[in-house]
Amino acid sequence: MNLDTPESVPVLVAGGGPVGLATAVELAYHGVRCLVVEPRESVSWLRPRAKTTSARSMELFRRWGLAETLRSRAPLAVSWSDEAVFATGLLGREITRIGGCFGLDLAGSDLAAEPGQQVPQPLVEEVLREATGDALLTGWQVAGLREDADGVSVRITSKTGEERAVRAQYVVGCDGPRSVTRAAIGARYEGRQDARPNFNVVFRAPGLAERLPHGPAVHYWVLNPAQPGLAGRLDLKETWWCIAQGVREDADPVRLVRNLAGADIDIEVLATDPWTARMLLADRYASERVFLAGDAAHQNPPYGGHGFNTGIGDAVNIGWKLAAVLRGWAPASLLRTYESERRPIAADTIEAAARNMATLAPELADPALMGDAAAFERVRPAVAEAVRRTKDSEFHSLDLVLGYTYAGSPIVAPGAGERLPHRWLSAGESLYDRLGPGFSLVGDQRLPGANVLVSEARELGVPLRAVDLPGEPLALVRPDQHVAWRGEDPSGALRAALGER
Numbered sequence: 001m002n003l004d005t006p007e008s009v010p011v012l013v014a015g016g017g018p019v020g021l022a023t024a025v026e027l028a029y030h031g032v033r034c035l036v037v038e039p040r041e042s043v044s045w046l047r048p049r050a051k052t053t054s055a056r057s058m059e060l061f062r063r064w065g066l067a068e069t070l071r072s073r074a075p076l077a078v079s080w081s082d083e084a085v086f087a088t089g090l091l092g093r094e095i096t097r098i099g100g101c102f103g104l105d106l107a108g109s110d111l112a113a114e115p116g117q118q119v120p121q122p123l124v125e126e127v128l129r130e131a132t133g134d135a136l137l138t139g140w141q142v143a144g145l146r147e148d149a150d151g152v153s154v155r156i157t158s159k160t161g162e163e164r165a166v167r168a169q170y171v172v173g174c175d176g177p178r179s180v181t182r183a184a185i186g187a188r189y190e191g192r193q194d195a196r197p198n199f200n201v202v203f204r205a206p207g208l209a210e211r212l213p214h215g216p217a218v219h220y221w222v223l224n225p226a227q228p229g230l231a232g233r234l235d236l237k238e239t240w241w242c243i244a245q246g247v248r249e250d251a252d253p254v255r256l257v258r259n260l261a262g263a264d265i266d267i268e269v270l271a272t273d274p275w276t277a278r279m280l281l282a283d284r285y286a287s288e289r290v291f292l293a294g295d296a297a298h299q300n301p302p303y304g305g306h307g308f309n310t311g312i313g314d315a316v317n318i319g320w321k322l323a324a325v326l327r328g329w330a331p332a333s334l335l336r337t338y339e340s341e342r343r344p345i346a347a348d349t350i351e352a353a354a355r356n357m358a359t360l361a362p363e364l365a366d367p368a369l370m371g372d373a374a375a376f377e378r379v380r381p382a383v384a385e386a387v388r389r390t391k392d393s394e395f396h397s398l399d400l401v402l403g404y405t406y407a408g409s410p411i412v413a414p415g416a417g418e419r420l421p422h423r424w425l426s427a428g429e430s431l432y433d434r435l436g437p438g439f440s441l442v443g444d445q446r447l448p449g450a451n452v453l454v455s456e457a458r459e460l461g462v463p464l465r466a467v468d469l470p471g472e473p474l475a476l477v478r479p480d481q482h483v484a485w486r487g488e489d490p491s492g493a494l495r496a497a498l499g500e501r
């Protein structure tokens, strides 16, 4: 969207990072119009922060019809590697390796409809930008907002100093760490930041891949006390990323990369990006009409690759609820469950990521590893064991990624709340592919409860798709694929799932 910024729109999304764009895609999936206001004209190719798109995010991309597009454009195919190698240097000795990282080994599995995918964040944003289409307004930012009983008046300003007012019924603040939206609703981050500085480098290293003794891996951890860190390939040509811990922004990036390699390799530095790990959670996520999502609401250390993936979960949760309210199938009180469902998941994620950060390459590096072959072999088993003990949960976190639940939510019946278990119905067809964009009633449609729910949905004007699984008990599945209710007598279940009493 460029010239004709609308004067009013059902939803204004502040910020078009991955989470703002995902919110727009979710709203469009339910037929709701929005405007995404984003200052950056194009994505930041030289700041490729996230590389891990989780299996759950990929399932949600599949739900939007975008999983194949993302995979086909990702430089590292999912079949390329699911391993993390721990070594004394990129060109050094291997200590150990961990397989099945980040759900990358789940292709065809009964656990998930999609494996994870390693893909640089700018590419994820580009695919989401394309899907957002005309709803994206770049070169503008949200300067302020004022909420009243009927809506929100948003002041937006352009790079050239123009100013306009947009009236929205609801605002989703996806404007990242320095969120204007968070400040506008009087919410505050609570938490702490890590003392250790970190330094990312994106570099070209012709010939490095050919010299690497370790073969394909999505992470190469360097446990050299002189320069600990981790690195990986951004593509299968010559571009790499690395993170060095405990390094300040005035570091020499060429020296740093050569130290990680363990040799004076030829490199060209493309970009550097200093950053600090933060464990922050907004004290509240919402006012009546303004909602925070993604990094605007929570920040966690990157270890485990959860940051924007948690934000995608936020986007889907607030997106379907806003659609339900705007399309008239649910009362506005449904929106209050956004914070109560999503904030505890962010809190768990922050804790898990902080635990992952407690032991990194500097803690695992042992000077004896850098000694002669005999010294290396003497210490290697103990270091390998420490890696397994401390790093396993960082690379294998499906309990969090696929297992988070809304159990206990006021709109979830006792015993429900978990993600509907995926299963293959036929080759390549997941149960998820049969669900509707609204609610779905999964199970044997001849059971008496089925008719009750179908007529309740018709009466309330709620979209409900029946998914017949002969012989199976009934489950009412929400638009976000979480189970709202299961059992025999569904009277009132749909109303309860929409926050009606």
Ligand SMILES: Cc1cc2nc3c(=O)[nH]c(=O)nc-3n(C[C@H](O)[C@H](O)[C@H](O)COP(=O)(O)OP(=O)(O)OC[C@H]3O[C@@H](n4cnc5c(N)ncnc54)[C@H](O)[C@@H]3O)c2cc1C
Pocket: 014, 015, 016, 017, 018, 019, 020, 037, 038, 039, 040, 049, 050, 051, 052, 053, 121, 140, 141, 142, 143, 174, 175, 176, 177, 178, 179, 180, 200, 243, 275, 293, 294, 295, 296, 302, 304, 305, 306, 307, 308, 309, 310, 311
């Ligand atoms: C080294 C590193 C590695 C990481 N690895 C991973 C990983 O593997 N997996 C993962 O899931 N996460 C990872 N993360 C975290 C991930 O990068 C963030 O969680 C993610 O960018 C958050 O997305 P977001 O859309 O919420 O916020 P952002 O990406 O910060 O986007 C916010 C957007 O809002 C815009 N904006 C700012 N102010 C305004 C305004 N006033 N009005 C309108 N727009 C505004 C900005 O231009 C920006 O585009 C990593 C982070 C780091 C530092």
